[in-house]
Amino acid sequence: VPQFMVSVETPEGSSMQATEKAVTFAESVLREHPDIRYVFTNIGHGNPRVWAHELVFERETTPPQLTNVDKPFFLTAATCDFARFDLTDVQSGAEELLLLQNGGAIGVFSASRVVYASANAEINQEFYKQLFTPEADGRASRLGDVMYRVKQRFNSDNDEKFYLLGDPALRLLVPDHRVVFETINDTTITDSTLIHLQALSTVTVTGRIERPSLTGVDDTFNGTATISLLDAQRTVNVTDSDEDLTVNTFTMPGAALSRGSYRVENGRFTATFVVPKDIAFSSQQAQLYGYSVGEDNRTAMGSTDRLVVDGVSTDSYNDDEGPDIRVYLDSRYFEDGDLVRSNPILIVDLSDATGINTTGVGVGHDIEATFDGGELVETLTETFSTSLENSRSGTATKQMFGLREGHHTVTVRAWDVLNNMSSVSTSFRIASTDDGIVTSWVMNFPNPFSSETTIRFQHNISGPFEANVVIFDMQGREISSQPMEIRDMQTAEVMWDGRDTNGSMVGAGVYICAVRTTDAQGRMSEVRGKLAVIR
Incomplete structure (x- = not known):
């Protein structure tokens, strides 16, 4: 994932409170930008057990809550004592993050003793500069080499207290190849050209992928490219509450007018999209x-x-209808009123003749999900990803938390780039946690069948679980038993070939299908249905 650093500088002598206000504002603006998924900041007085004196990121309580096992981050914490690794009785906060089993950090750059703000800022800036300076072959530098280069320039008493905790041979996942944009609407992009685009115009962009340290297309590169058009940068002035009413000025990226995924074949890509109405006109x-x-x-x-x-x-579009919206929970097998998990994943498929509005700029123009008439409102805009086959369609997904047991409704609203709106509602139910594992709605298709059939059932289990599909005849005799491990959410399937445990084809007639499930806690459930065999 592309990374960047925002440096916030306040006038000399500013209080920690004033600095923190400026940083908090910058972070809030960054979080509104759809291309920014993770924001990590630190300003404050730390010690081995807390990241800052405001009791931010406590060693005993915060690390165990992290579950980013598949996305560990690299942490820089220019604060006092956070990496005090020579304590004999307890581990420092940095060590806890580094050694965490279910997530945490892949590496930490921090101080092992008391350090001071001005010198911290200087060494921190140099560390980031070296971290994102590639090697001669274009690859990201090893962390150990980064640390070596930093300490060649910064070696004061304050600087000597900063350490790298982690694998010094590690390279962070910083892209080493280059995306080069070649043309916009058949106009070649050069340093001397400035290409003008308009709202509601159709834009075609071409480009190539280049190897590290080499020019020319890398024709061995095949995959996907996410292309984002951002509106003009904007300047934001914030007046502080100090006695001088200090004005802090920030230059922020513009809103994301379009964001789509496109195929890259032999190192080249072409992206086509419509610029939405909601632009800054700058x-x-x-x-x-x-x-x-x-x-x-x-x-x-x-x-x-x-x-x-x-x-x-001046382009005209014969389109006065909003996007087509399909709403599912946990699985695209979902149907209105189905049983789902306690923390279901909301899946929204969207398509439109002109494209989906993903700017979030106009009043109420976000992709938005409203639960139970307004008890919970979730914005899905930043989770929307376009289809590789059709850039005017795509999917937004988000896991929902805090929904109580019982019956719920959800209404999803979305806009197209012409600002036509549409909405769709569906309902679902969440079983009581006291009920343990719950299964329902056993059905099979085709039914009746002659050679094989697919048996499908719903469940409310989050993790993998065991199931046993048992077939009985109408006299209650067991005909077939098929144990399996289920990993699918909300809806699971198993195929039965119409044979008994000896491999012989069963006779024509009606049979009982029983699905017996057992979760990780040993809780069991059974649900039954009928199926018919014809010969």
């Missing part, structure tokens, strides 16, 4: 960002700001 330069992942897990990124988005196109 003469300032906009930006195109590209992030690409190859089938062999190579990554690339790049950008250009040689464009302006302003004015409205």
Whole structure:
């Protein structure tokens, strides 16, 4: 994932409270930007058990709550004592994060003793500079080499207290290949050109993937590219509450006007999209960002700001209908009123003739899910990802938490780039946690059948569990038993070939199908249905 650092500088002598307000504002603005998924900041006085004196990130309580086992982060904490690794009785907060089994950090850069803010900021800036300076072959630098180069320049008494905890041979997953934008609407992108785009215009972008330290297309690169069009940058002024009413000025990226995924074949890609109505109408330069992942897990990124988005196109569209919306929970087998898990995943498939509005700029123009008439409202815009086959369709997904047991409704609302709106509602139910494992709705298709049939049932279990599908005749005799491990959410399937335990085809007639399930806690459930065999 592309990474960047935002440096917030306040006037000399500013209080910690004033600095923290500035950082909190910057972080809140960043979180509103759809391309930014993770924001990690630290300003404060720390010690071995807390990240900051406001009791942020406590060693005893916070690390056990992390579950990012598949996405460990690298942490820089320019604060006192957080990496005090020579304590004999307890582990420091940095060590806890590094050694956590179910998540935490893949490495930590922090101090082992008391350090001071100004010097901390300088060494922290240098560490990030070296961290994102590639080697001659274009690859990310090893953490040990980064640390070596930093300590060659910064070696004061304060600097000597900073350490790297982690594997010094590790390279962070910083893209080493480059995304190079070549043309916009058949106009070649150069440093001397400024290409003008308008709201409601159709835009076609072409580009290529280049190898590290080499020019020219990498024709061995095949995969996907996510292309984002960002509106003009905007300047935000914030007046502090100190006695001088200090004004802090921030330059923020513009709203994401379009974000779609496209195929990369032999190192080249073409992206086509419609610019939405909701633009800033600014003469300032906009930006195109590209992030690409190859089938062999190579990554690339790049950008250009040689464009302006302003004015409205005269292109006409015969489209006055909102997007087509399909809503599911946990599985696309879901149907209205079905049983789901206690923390279900909301799945929203969207499509439209002109494209889905993902800017979130206009009033109420987010992709939004409202539960139970407004008790819970979730914004899905930043989770939307376009289809590789059709950039005017895609899916938004988000796991829901805090829903009580019982019957629920959800209404999803979305807009297209012409600002036509549509909404769709569905209902679902969550079983009581006291009920343990719950299964329901056994059915099979085709039914009746002659050679084989698929047996499907619903469940409310989050993790993998064991199931046994047992077939009985109408006299109650067991005909077939098929144990299996279920990993699918909400709906599970198993195929029966119409044979008994000896491998012989069963005779024509009606049979009972019983699905017996057992979860990790040993709780059991059984649900039954009928199926018919014809010969």
